[in-house]
Amino acid sequence: MRSRMGALLWRAGLAVLLVCGIGLLPWLSHTDPALTVLRTRSADRDPTPEVLADIRAQLGLDDGPLHLLGRWLTGLPRGDAGHSWISGSEVAPDVLGALGVSLLLMTVALVVALATAAAVCARTLRLGARRRLAGRRAGGSGSAVLAALPEFLIASVLATVVGVQWGWLPALGWYGPQWTVLPAFALGLPAGAVLGRLLDDQLPGAFAEPWALAAAARGLPGRVVARQALRRCVPGLLPNLGLFVVGLTGGAVAVEQIFDIPGLGRTTLQAAIAQDLPVLQAGTLLLVVLGAVTTAVVRLTARRLIGPALRDGALQSLHRPAPPPAPTVRRILPLAYGLLLSGVIALGLPRDPLALDTAARLRAPSPTHPFGTDALGRDVLARVAHGALDTLLLALAISALAWLTGVLLGCMPALSGPLVDTVNAVPSVLAALLVTALWGSGSGTPVLAVAVVAWAPLAAHTSALLRQERATLHVTATRALGARRWYLLRSELLPAVLPSVTRHALLRLPGIALALASLGFLGLGAQPPSPEWGLLLAENQPYAERAPWAVLAPAAVLALLGALAVTAAGSGGGTRGTRRRTAVAAGGEVPPLKGELAGAS
Structure with missing residues (x-):
């Protein structure tokens, strides 16, 4: 009962911290709100210290964080969320x-x-x-x-x-x-x-x-x-x-x-x-x-x-009988998709993704430009290949960080359980919006936003597997012989858990790359002329009627990455027991189908 009450208080505290953090965004922002308002309302005025100080006084930013938060919280029950800094209209309606x-x-x-x-x-x-x-x-x-x-x-x-x-x-x-x-x-x-x-x-x-x-x-x-x-x-x-x-x-x-x-x-x-x-x-x-x-x-x-x-816990879970081994075609598909994706990257890397040729704008696919050209005459294949390399390297770094964080927090379920529930309620897009409010948009925004939420499924997976391993007979016998908790964790539990969690993290690599691309598409990541995947789609979307290949070629490569994620998860290696524990702990047979669903355990 006491542990349940402590978990409830921990969840309530996290909710309060989240709401207070949203209320303190104007005070926490590293960008000067007064400068933002000045550029929007009077772009021709010089941002002198006197002008900026006057705008801060009008916005109430000099009253301190507690007064700012209190005014925002007391206004919400009355339907008063303030006025827009851009248009000056009321926010709530x-x-x-x-x-x-x-x-x-x-x-x-x-x-x-x-x-x-x-x-x-x-x-x-x-x-x-x-x-x-x-x-x-x-x-x-x-x-x-x-x-x-x-x-x-x-x-x-x-x-x-x-x-x-x-x-x-x-x-x-x-x-x-x-x-x-x-x-x-x-x-x-x-x-x-x-x-x-x-x-x-x-x-x-x-x-x-x-x-x-x-x-x-x-x-x-x-x-x-x-x-x-x-x-x-x-x-x-x-x-x-x-x-x-x-x-x-x-x-x-x-x-x-x-x-x-x-x-x-x-x-x-x-x-x-x-x-x-x-x-x-x-x-x-x-x-x-x-x-x-x-x-x-x-x-x-x-x-x-x-x-x-x-x-x-009396309701039995529904476990289907073990399916037969995957057909040879399904085992070959991940290799085929991987080779195809590697071939696209290898063909495009020798090309210059920033070379402009205004005489070749929006050219259809040809032997010279297999994926066509964009609105500035740049080779789409080159931009897709260089963007793939950058995105996958970032995704690999985020996966490694998420693996480390997930394992560490998964070993502390009392701390990580409420945190996982809170993070699951915050999609990566929402995390990116908050990061943009604090530090502005840039190449680091999607990395930080995805890293903030990517560890949660791995932590849930780690804690679920640790619970299973602690209930096994050999761990119980080792504990009865006087083994200490650190010895059990280092010599018995982690060696049994880490292979499954590592495989889970690798299976999530394509999904993380797709999440980075989605944030870049929204304009929250790298800026032109970067060949980032999501930015490619966003740049070429206005020309979809004249040059559909400029949109469909990057989309096809992204779809290929998604297919690689699914087929690798469905026919990956590992023993049947390990794969079953991975699936059960991750909340489904194929963990990386959706980032929001894989941490459901």
Whole structure:
């Protein structure tokens, strides 16, 4: 009881620190807010000390952090979030209006996600109702690759191909129901693929339980058994549903930016880039509250549905029978994808990514320029290859740091447990917005933002594996013989845990690279003329109608990286016991499908 109360107080303290940090953004910012306001309102005035001091007095920045925080907190219950530093208008009405747009988009995306999840597991439900599930592997490669792709990449392809090239649906704006279709598909397809694969992985275990066998023996219709098996699995997915909504919140920032939707994500992003801190404070607080409320509602719903079994741990987890070894083709796919990606990088590295040729602007792919050229005549293949090298090296450094942090904090579950829950409620996009508010945008912003959240799944994985190892007979016997805690950790526990956690960290490497690319796409990372992957998509998006290859070529390489992540996770090495522990601790069969879901254990 005392430990539970301590954990509750620790979580409450973290929430208070997060809210106070948001309220103190104008005081914590390393950029001068007075200079930002002056450049926005009167760009022709000289930033003399007297002028800057007068602006700070008007903004109340000289009153000290406590007065600044108190004024912000006392104004929130009255609906007063301050005034925009850019437009001078009240923040609360604008932000609440943007929240309504985002909630509508997320609702439609949720419908798309549920339909996608139903399509992914439809075949399993059909086979289970006919008792023909023996030896079936979960999901399919198509759904796995779709689940691994970031929302900004899917949104870019949909806007370029469906919206611009084919002209089937509008790709920009927010003027009616038809404008919600493409953004909702960009958000809902990958999230639905994740939920569908998680459900598809649990259904065979439900169909193999005694009640299902007895129902089939009594001659109940297959659709009735399938419906009950679905009800059996849904409560186990509810904890992941909260993380899924948090992922929707983070993905909505990029999707709203691509489709020019006046939602909360786009409003907060523009405020972070412009250093309009009152708008950023209100938008960030709403995004955090949305994630926290969703997580709380999901946990309450799970407790109501499952009852004492959730509290007492009496509800058995659904583990499907061990699938047969992966076919030879599936074992070869990671190697093929890796060789293809390496070939693209090798072909592009000898080329100059910064060489300008204005006479060759927006040239179509040719033997001279296999991926075509961009709006300045630069070779797209060269920029993709150099951007891949830079991004993957950064991702490797972040993975190493996340591995070290995750292992250290995973050894202290009382400390890391509440921290993991808090970090899971903060998508990397939101972390990047806060970093931008503090230090401004630059090449270090996405690195710091991704590193802040990348350790959480590895810490959860480490603590879960340590709990398993401490319960083994050989560790219990060694402890009974008088072995000290440090000896057990160094000689027994860590050697058993580190291989699985290291493999998990390596599997997350492509996902971290995609996260860096998504932040670069939003303008929160490297600036032109850097060949960073996300920046390539952002630079070429305005020319999608004239030169679709300038968008589709970087998108194809990013999709190749996502496919490599999924196939490597699905057919990687390691013993069956190690791989099973990795999957169970990470919350699914394929840990790196979504960063928000892999730390669910």
